[in-house]
Structure formats: C-alpha cells, structure tokens
Amino acid sequence: MNVLEKQLLGGDRAFEFLNIRTDGVTPIPGKSKEDVRRDFAAGLLSRSDALQMLGYEDEGISERADAEYKIDWQPNTLSSSTESGRFIDFEELDGKEWGDRSIYLIQRSNAGDLFAVGYENEEVAEEAYLTIAPLNGYLGIEEITSDSERSDSLRLDRNYVRDSRGRFARVAGNSQPKEVVALDRINSKTNIAQLKAIADKHGIAVPKSAHKRESWRQAIKSHPEGSPYFEKKPRAKSPIPGKRKSSLEQRIFQTDFSDHKQIIFLGKFLASEHIKSSEPSEEELQAMESRNEFGKKAQAALKARNTKEANKYINSFHKAEKKYEALASERKQALVIEHQNLKDAIAKHHGLSPSVKNAMAESVVYDLPKASPKEIKEIKDHLAEFYGLSGGKGAVSYVEHSSDRAFANEQQSLINVGNKTNKEIIFHELGHHVEYNSSSVQSAARDWVKSRATSQTPAKLSDLTGSKTYGNDEIALPDSFISAYVGKVYAHGSTEVLSMGVEHLAEPKKMIYLHQQDIEHFHFTIGALLNAN
Structure with a gap:
C-alpha cells in the first residue's frame, strides 16, 4: 500500500478530521475501530454513522463525543494574512447563512499541519461546505499565490491530496479546476509568478537578471528543496481498489446522507x-x-365589428397556436425521454443485473389470493424495477392484501398493496422500506419537512386536505408540498418524503409533474436513491 492509499484509507488522522479520537471507545460487534476508521476515511461512512458504529447511539452527531474528544485547533499558529475573514470551527458552519464574505475553516492535513480555507462568495462557499461536510478522504490545499505578501493565504482544492514529500497528488476522477493551481510537477507552462512563489517558499536564490521562465526553472531544479517539483508522479489511485471513481461516485461518497441539503x-x-x-x-x-x-387583436376587431380584420387575426392566431403547440409538444416529448434517461442513469449506477433484480422479486412471498397470475407477474416486475432504482435497498419478504388501504410494515418486512394494485402504490410502500434501511436518510427527511413547514405545530390531515379518509390521529406539518400527506408526522420517526417522491418515479410523466411542482422534493428523492450505505 503506497503513501497515498494509506492517507485515503486509514490512520488516526481520519478521525481527527472527524473531531473525535477512538481511544477507549468500543465499536459495534464485528466491526473493529480500524475498520470504522478505514471506511470513514474512504468515504463509505458518514460522520453520524461512524459515531454510531463506535457506540454513540444518539441521533445525529453525539454531543458527548464532540465535548469529550474535541481537538484544539490553535488558529493563532496560522498566518495573519487571512485577516479579511475570521477563523471558525467546522461545527459553526451548521445553519449558517452564506453571504458574500470570506469564510475560513480550519482543517488538519495528514502531516498534522494547520491550514485555512477561504472562499469569497455564496455559491463557492456553499459548494465548499457540501464538499467538506462529510470530510471523506483528505483535502489538498493550494499554497502558491501570485502575490508574495499573501503567500500564506490558502485555498481548497478537493481534487488533490498531500503526499509524503509535501507535494499534492491528484485524486482519480476529478479534473483540476481552472482557478486552482496545485503544487504539482513543474513543467514548461508553469508561469514566473508560480515559480517565484516556490522559490520564495524554499529560500531559493534566483539571479536578479533572471527574467525568463527557463532561468527560474533551472534555479529551482538545481536546489535540493526544489528538485522534487520536477519528479514525475504516479497517477493517484482510487480509494476503491481496482476501480477509478466517476464524478458521480465521488459526490456520493462525499455526501452526508443525514443532511437534507x-x-x-x-x-x-x-x-x-x-x-x-x-x-x-x-x-x-x-x-x-x-x-x-x-388573439387580443382578433377580439378587438370583433368588438369593433371589423369582420375582415378579425378574420385576418383569427387566421394568424391559429397559425401561431399551431406552431406553439408543436413546439410545446416537442419539449414535452423531450422531457419524457430525459426523465426516463435519468431513471436509467440511477439504475445503471447501482448496476443490478436483470437476473439479480428478478431473483430478488421471485424470492418474495406473495399472499394475494384474489390476484390473477398476470397481476402477480406485474407486481413482481414492479418490484424488480424498483430494486434496480434503489440498488436493492428496501427489499421486502412479503407482499400481501390484508386491508384495502396500502401500508408498509418494517418489523414484518412486508407491504400491503391495498385495493389498488398499481405501480405507484408499490413504489410508494417500497420507498418506506428504503427509508427504514437508512436512519440517516430518515433523519434528513424529517429535517427537510421541518425546514419547509410553515408551522411547527402539526394539524390534522383531514383538516389540511378536506378528506375524511384520514383518522383523527393522522397529523402533518403544513406547507405547500406536492401533497399535504408529505408532511405527515409519525410517532416512530418515519416520514412520507421518500415514499411520496419515489411513487412519481413509476412513470416519466409523473416524474415531470413532481419536478415541475416541487423541484426540491424531486432532487431529494433522486439523491436519497443514490445512498451508498
């Protein structure tokens, strides 16, 4: 295992990123502390999941663990050149409003050095937060600036990790952002400002007469501290042995699925x-x-009793309407294809073969005495399709029809299809089981409902919907959801967020409807289905 792999896959530093240490903490049975550290560093575990595996059972992030294993960041050891911002702890970012200001985070590199990370605007800062939040793997920091007086001002480049010589190796799968220049091998394109920064960093003297790029390159190359910049570096290996991670895979492994944002x-x-x-x-x-x-001109002409003008505008109206309807129809057809392609992309990412999906569907016990063989075959097909979208998560053992109202039962691993055995209902109930399988997604769904609610006081669903089919004990947080049912509150902590979302994935036209009516709910559904845990 090379240095880069060690940095990505293990070591106590991973848990220093996590703000906790593991001394004296007993992991769950069958999972060693090193396993948890390695999985966390490789991006296979979120912070909250890692804490739970180490014995902290509190929902979300354990306050006790934070208090007991807090790291002393010592921000005063950093350069004062970042005076335009303020140093803040990572935890302080939760719930912050992003504004057009510099935000500085303090992180530790694998060598234990302290670095500051600066961003200047809302969009970049938000992406930085989303990238840093799960703290998966190690983050590279750019140290070169064109302004020598601010050479200690550091910027984040999540595509690079520090190697044993203090250089930066690129993580497989990401291209280098244009605005970031990492400490990399010097080549013919390295400009004088960057070369000067390297020379200043290592105290390399360059003749004042040196004004050409090649003079700087040779001066740095001949110096012991500068020569490593000219060495060829091997391609960085993926944290997944034998597999290069795609951009989507990297984003998935960087995502904390307990955070709805x-x-x-x-x-x-x-x-x-x-x-x-x-x-x-x-x-x-x-x-x-x-x-x-x-249309307006035709109405005006008719009102003025100008028949000739009215007929002219009516003909023009019909021509324009025909063109508009053709273009609108073309766009709708394109949307159907695009949403189907999105479904296919989710299934392709999970990579379950037809034989595996069908075998999973066949393994279910179907207690449907009134269903015809054709109907049972359709239900099996629906289960197989759903498993492809969920990557096998949400699999059940029983499908039954014990009551007219459909429901899901976590303890018995079953879904009741109710008196309307259709694809949407089956997807809906299986969506509950996907949520049952992931406490992180369930927590995120609850937080999302609360963040959207117009009131934190639940109201009766019968009052919110005007329907008497809901019992007096069925309550929900009010908001302009696609349905008031999305805000339903359960005593055991489940939600209707994912279930109501995935039922729209039954057909592309239903997906389009959700996308147009509540794009945030749509994106949450897609993101939750990509959950790798």
Whole structure:
C-alpha cells in the first residue's frame, strides 16, 4: 500500500478530521475501530454513522463525543494574512447563512499541519461546505499565490491530496479546476509568478537578471528543496481498489446522507446532467407571445365589428397556436425521454443485473389470493424495477392484501398493496422500506419537512386536505408540498418524503409533474436513491 492509499484509507488522522479520537471507545460487534476508521476515511461512512458504529447511539452527531474528544485547533499558529475573514470551527458552519464574505475553516492535513480555507462568495462557499461536510478522504490545499505578501493565504482544492514529500497528488476522477493551481510537477507552462512563489517558499536564490521562465526553472531544479517539483508522479489511485471513481461516485461518497441539503445537492447534480428541456425555448416563448397577441387583436376587431380584420387575426392566431403547440409538444416529448434517461442513469449506477433484480422479486412471498397470475407477474416486475432504482435497498419478504388501504410494515418486512394494485402504490410502500434501511436518510427527511413547514405545530390531515379518509390521529406539518400527506408526522420517526417522491418515479410523466411542482422534493428523492450505505 503506497503513501497515498494509506492517507485515503486509514490512520488516526481520519478521525481527527472527524473531531473525535477512538481511544477507549468500543465499536459495534464485528466491526473493529480500524475498520470504522478505514471506511470513514474512504468515504463509505458518514460522520453520524461512524459515531454510531463506535457506540454513540444518539441521533445525529453525539454531543458527548464532540465535548469529550474535541481537538484544539490553535488558529493563532496560522498566518495573519487571512485577516479579511475570521477563523471558525467546522461545527459553526451548521445553519449558517452564506453571504458574500470570506469564510475560513480550519482543517488538519495528514502531516498534522494547520491550514485555512477561504472562499469569497455564496455559491463557492456553499459548494465548499457540501464538499467538506462529510470530510471523506483528505483535502489538498493550494499554497502558491501570485502575490508574495499573501503567500500564506490558502485555498481548497478537493481534487488533490498531500503526499509524503509535501507535494499534492491528484485524486482519480476529478479534473483540476481552472482557478486552482496545485503544487504539482513543474513543467514548461508553469508561469514566473508560480515559480517565484516556490522559490520564495524554499529560500531559493534566483539571479536578479533572471527574467525568463527557463532561468527560474533551472534555479529551482538545481536546489535540493526544489528538485522534487520536477519528479514525475504516479497517477493517484482510487480509494476503491481496482476501480477509478466517476464524478458521480465521488459526490456520493462525499455526501452526508443525514443532511437534507447535501442529499438535494447530490440529486440536483445527477438530474442536471440529464434534464435539459425544463424551460421553454426562445422560439416557443415567441410563438406563445404571438398567439396571445393575435388573439387580443382578433377580439378587438370583433368588438369593433371589423369582420375582415378579425378574420385576418383569427387566421394568424391559429397559425401561431399551431406552431406553439408543436413546439410545446416537442419539449414535452423531450422531457419524457430525459426523465426516463435519468431513471436509467440511477439504475445503471447501482448496476443490478436483470437476473439479480428478478431473483430478488421471485424470492418474495406473495399472499394475494384474489390476484390473477398476470397481476402477480406485474407486481413482481414492479418490484424488480424498483430494486434496480434503489440498488436493492428496501427489499421486502412479503407482499400481501390484508386491508384495502396500502401500508408498509418494517418489523414484518412486508407491504400491503391495498385495493389498488398499481405501480405507484408499490413504489410508494417500497420507498418506506428504503427509508427504514437508512436512519440517516430518515433523519434528513424529517429535517427537510421541518425546514419547509410553515408551522411547527402539526394539524390534522383531514383538516389540511378536506378528506375524511384520514383518522383523527393522522397529523402533518403544513406547507405547500406536492401533497399535504408529505408532511405527515409519525410517532416512530418515519416520514412520507421518500415514499411520496419515489411513487412519481413509476412513470416519466409523473416524474415531470413532481419536478415541475416541487423541484426540491424531486432532487431529494433522486439523491436519497443514490445512498451508498
């Protein structure tokens, strides 16, 4: 195992990133502390899951663990050149409003050095937070700036990790951002400002007469401290042995699935790669505007009893309307294809073969005495399709029809399909089991509902919906969800967020509806289905 792999896959430093140490902590049976450290460092565990595996059973992040194993950050050891911002602990970022200001986080590198990370605007700062939050793997820091007076001002590049010589090796799967120049092997494209920063860093003297790039390169190359910059570095290996991680995989392993904002961010990332036709084109908007304009003119002509003018505008109206409807229909067809492609991308990511999905569906006990063989076959097909989208999560042992209202039962590993055995209902109830399988996603779903609610006081669903089918004990937090049922509150902590979301994945047109009515719920659903844990 090389240095880079050791940094990515193990070591106590991973848990110093986590803000806890593992001395004296008893892990769960069958899982050693080193296993937990390695899995966390490789991005296979979120912070909260790692804490739970080490014996901290509190929901979310254990306050006791934080208090007991807090690290002394010692921000005064850093350069004062970052005076435009303020030093804050990582935990202080939770719940912060991102503004157009510098935000500085303090992190530890693998060598134990302290670094500051600075961002100047809301969009970049938010992405930095989402990248840093789960603290998966190690983060590279850029030390080179064109301004020598601010050479200690550091910027984050999540694509690089520090190697044993203090250089930075690129993590497989990401391209280097244009605005970031990592400490890398010097080549013919390295500009004088960057070369000067390297020379200043190591105290390498360069003749004042040296004004060409090659003079700087040779001066640095001949110096013991500068020569490592000219060595060729091996390609960084993926944290997953034998497999290069794709951009999507990296984002998944960087996502803390107990944070609804990060789940939504992940879902938005994948959805944006496939859904391009959400907004009308300029041509479609112009056709709609022309149709409306000709309609108004036709009405005005009719009101003025100018039949000739009215007929002219009516003909123009119909032509514009025909063009508009054709363009709108074309966009709707494109949206159907794009949403189906998104479904296919989720299934492709999980990679369950048809034989595996079908075997999982066949292993279920079907207690459906009134169902025909054809109906049972359809139900099996629906289960197999859903398992492809969930990566096998949410699998059940029994499918029954014991009451007319559908439900899911975690303890008995079953779903009751109710009196309407259709794909949406089956997807809905299986969605509950996906949530049962992940306490992190369930916690994130509860937080999302609370963040959206217009009131933290639950109301009766019968009052919110006007439907008498709901009992007096069925309550929900009110908001403009796609359905008031999304805000339902359960005593045992479950939600209707994922179940109501995945039922729309039954058909592309249903997906389009959710996407248009509540895009945040749509992105949460997509992101939650990508959960690797």
